[in-house]
Amino acid sequence: MTRQDTTDHGRNAVEVRGLVKHFGDTRAVDGIDLDVREGTVMGVLGPNGAGKTTLVRILSTLLRPDAGTATVAGYDVVRQPRQLRRTIGLTGQYASVDEKLSGWENLYMIGRLLDLPRPAARKRADDMLERFSLTDAAKKPVMKYSGGMRRRLDLAASMIGNPRVLFLDEPTTGLDPRTRNEVWTEIKHIVADGNTVLLTTQYMEEAEQLAGELVVFDQGKVIAEGRVAELKARVGGRTLEIRPADRGEVHRVVGALAQAGLDGTAGATADEKRGVVAVPIISDEQLTAVVGLLAERSIALADLSTHLPSLDEVFLAITGQKATHLAGENETEEVAA
């Protein structure tokens, strides 16, 4: 996807070629090629067991690959693990901070582990807590933090050593939408500072918010890749949902849209049970026109919303089959008390 881009858009922060990792009979990573340009966010999408965490663990030197090569910031994962570790930060799928210590103590300890002198470690802990809006909770033990606070502390912890490349393994799984947004904001800041992020996620919206480019994994293989817009276009863009105040009007809405030629390529469909009309949206103009038409016909609305294709729909479109093992909203799994 980006192999030809090295001259146009700067260097690759991550380069993976033919990477393989087996666990017994399981081909967790099964011949993956991947480039991540410096200063960008790469989203790795995929269902449970697709190999996302295995890739992150190899790239952060926690696992040795069976075959293929991978470099991060130019350092080989197998031959130069020590240099490599100094340039990366890692936020694992499961929280890595100590529950009994306070947020500040956790960050200070990590600073010391990274060989910062005491005053520098203290200052770094203060700065990071401030940056991730945790100053008020600095002295609280982590066991009293909310899910969102923990995730922000995890991010702060992975940033202590000023890493140029950050690996985030499902940074917002299990968080509510508001705290998810807070974490996204922090990740955006990290990238705005010129750092590179490789992020795994099961949320299309997260990929959309953060990632310039995406790869979709399934069973250890890349099954699709490209810019977010390209993948979305492949699954048919947005859907507009119209809920008339009177649910008996769903067919009138469908008829009006068809008459006006505003029902999209696949046509508008009525879901009588839910009292909703779904319209595939191809352009913002179409969206505006639909809203105008409904007003013109005096069709009172209870609700109007657009939604993006779900990961399920992407899967359906890409693989042609239902991803039966797709995860839903994972239970909060980061609390390992």
Ligand SMILES: Nc1ncnc2c1ncn2[C@@H]1O[C@H](COP(=O)(O)OP(=O)(O)OP(=O)(O)O)[C@@H](O)[C@H]1O
């Ligand atoms: N240490 C291990 N020993 C044996 N099998 C493993 C090990 N780690 C991962 N696997 C297997 O490798 C495959 C890929 O797992 P991985 O954790 O990389 O998936 P994932 O995409 O991160 O999934 P999730 O979305 O659930 O986090 C799975 O079949 C998993 O059971």
Ligand SMILES: [Mg+2]
């Ligand atoms: Mg995982």
